[in-house]
Amino acid sequence: MLEVAGIELMQKVKTIRDIDVAGKRVLIRVDFNVPMDREFNISDDTRIREALPTINYCIDHQAKNIILVSHLGRPSGKNAELSLKHIIKRLERLLGRSVVFADDIDSAKSIQATLKNNAIILLENIRFYKGEEQNDDKLSKELASLCDVYVNDAFGTSHRAHASTHGTAKYTQEKVAGLLLKKEIDSFAKAFSNPLKPVLLIIGGSKVSSKLALLNNILGLVDKIIIGGAMSNTFLQALGNDMQKSLVEKDLITQAKAILDHAKEKGVKIYLPVDVVSTDSLQSPSEIKISPVQDVPSNFMAVDVGPASTKLFNQVIRDSQTIVWNGPLGVYEMTQFSRGTFSVAHSIADTYAFSLIGGGDTADAVDKAGERDNMSFISTGGGASLELLEGKVLPAFEVLDKRN
Ligand code: ADP
Ligand code: 3PG
Ligand code: MG
Numbered sequence: 001m002l003e004v005a006g007i008e009l010m011q012k013v014k015t016i017r018d019i020d021v022a023g024k025r026v027l028i029r030v031d032f033n034v035p036m037d038r039e040f041n042i043s044d045d046t047r048i049r050e051a052l053p054t055i056n057y058c059i060d061h062q063a064k065n066i067i068l069v070s071h072l073g074r075p076s077g078k079n080a081e082l083s084l085k086h087i088i089k090r091l092e093r094l095l096g097r098s099v100v101f102a103d104d105i106d107s108a109k110s111i112q113a114t115l116k117n118n119a120i121i122l123l124e125n126i127r128f129y130k131g132e133e134q135n136d137d138k139l140s141k142e143l144a145s146l147c148d149v150y151v152n153d154a155f156g157t158s159h160r161a162h163a164s165t166h167g168t169a170k171y172t173q174e175k176v177a178g179l180l181l182k183k184e185i186d187s188f189a190k191a192f193s194n195p196l197k198p199v200l201l202i203i204g205g206s207k208v209s210s211k212l213a214l215l216n217n218i219l220g221l222v223d224k225i226i227i228g229g230a231m232s233n234t235f236l237q238a239l240g241n242d243m244q245k246s247l248v249e250k251d252l253i254t255q256a257k258a259i260l261d262h263a264k265e266k267g268v269k270i271y272l273p274v275d276v277v278s279t280d281s282l283q284s285p286s287e288i289k290i291s292p293v294q295d296v297p298s299n300f301m302a303v304d305v306g307p308a309s310t311k312l313f314n315q316v317i318r319d320s321q322t323i324v325w326n327g328p329l330g331v332y333e334m335t336q337f338s339r340g341t342f343s344v345a346h347s348i349a350d351t352y353a354f355s356l357i358g359g360g361d362t363a364d365a366v367d368k369a370g371e372r373d374n375m376s377f378i379s380t381g382g383g384a385s386l387e388l389l390e391g392k393v394l395p396a397f398e399v400l401d402k403r404n
Helices: 004-011 046-060 084-095 105-114 137-144 163-170 179-192 209-218 229-238 250-266 307-318 339-350 360-368 383-389
Strands: 025-029 065-069 100-102 119-123 149-152 174-177 199-203 224-227 269-271 275-279 288-292 301-305 322-326 354-357
Touching: 004 179, 025 046, 025 163, 046 065, 046 084, 046 179, 065 105, 084 100, 084 119, 100 105, 105 119, 137 163, 149 163, 174 179, 179 322, 179 354, 179 383, 199 209, 199 307, 209 250, 209 383, 224 229, 224 307, 229 250, 229 301, 250 269, 269 307, 275 307, 301 307, 301 339, 307 339, 322 339, 322 383, 339 360, 354 360
Parallel strands: 025 065, 025 149, 065 119, 100 119, 149 174, 199 224, 199 322, 224 269, 322 354
Antiparallel strands: 275 288, 275 301
8 A cells, every 4th residue: 555654754854944054065966867869958958947946045045065966877887978067058057157067076075175165066977986876885975075964856866775865865964855855745745645536546658567566556545547558458458358469468467457356446446448549550550540449450559548538538537636647648759649648638737636747758748748837746757756656765765854
């Protein structure tokens, strides 16, 4: 069962507002792991923008200096392509200030010693250090030696127990959450701790297996669940439909049945697609058909929910007061198969419900649907929001100071 107690514990973290940063060296673990194209143009700078309130707070409250620490991608050793140098211009533009780049921890130290007060330093990709992902004590101590106050504002990386997200806190006196980390956990609390009912979970995406723990955990906390995307194929097959060439996880059919039974026992209503859009080939579609789930054409694969399902889902959405959405309802990256996902995004936007969007692709789909500003909250965490919905206490929260 998803432990609301876990969310409430995470909500108790102290934030920078609870301490005094004046005259102190502040290290902020941010998540600047932003998508970039081959020429290193940032295609979505949301994560940088969302870190600004915490950085600005420290500037406004006279921190002596600020060191920003982040990872970018998954390098194994040093890799110029994954240098955080690529983001410095955007960061400077958004902050309206200059930022000094430090190639490593030693140069960060000498910059700290020589620069005037109020300097902002960006440390090179912390994953260039082997010790980062191993949560190495030596690296944690070195990072801690750079600061008087440790701030974690990297919600997107809060499910990782790495040196900069976890170990460093052990060696710092004051360890608090940034404003983004707090805003994220408060939004999840709003959806699960004492939500306005009915609570609706919309779940989609590519695999049941990646969201099985979430489904099992969340049954006690929601009133209704809409299942779409590739994951609904496994449920539909479990109910006796022949999903033809659709993505079906055959080894999970029994588990899918168990989830449906469990939901019934708990009085949670489950809504599955009643029709689907299917195609002969995802790579080069030559035929696209709409059919009831009972009649998927042979050798076709379901790639979106159909128009009747969309109508049904939109009705359920309209009747909900709290909506949590994780996972697109079709292959939304292809225009032909994006209608179900976009339609759901538009109907959520039209409600007065509290809407919480989690998942990297779901956030991207909402953005592509043009509804980014019409959701109550879009999480900056993909994996992190998934683990949170699975009921875990995220490692980054564990090590921060708590209010009594
Ligand atoms: P999120 O990142 O929001 O958690 P997921 O990563 O679980 O979402 O799933 C997103 C992916 O699922 C998208 O790439 C989308 O194309 C794919 N997908 C959704 N529906 C289908 C489907 N019916 N068949 C194949 N892939 C699908
Ligand atoms: C993300 O993009 O989900 C976070 O930055 C975490 O990255 P990771 O999955 O490489 O740890
Ligand atoms: Mg994804």
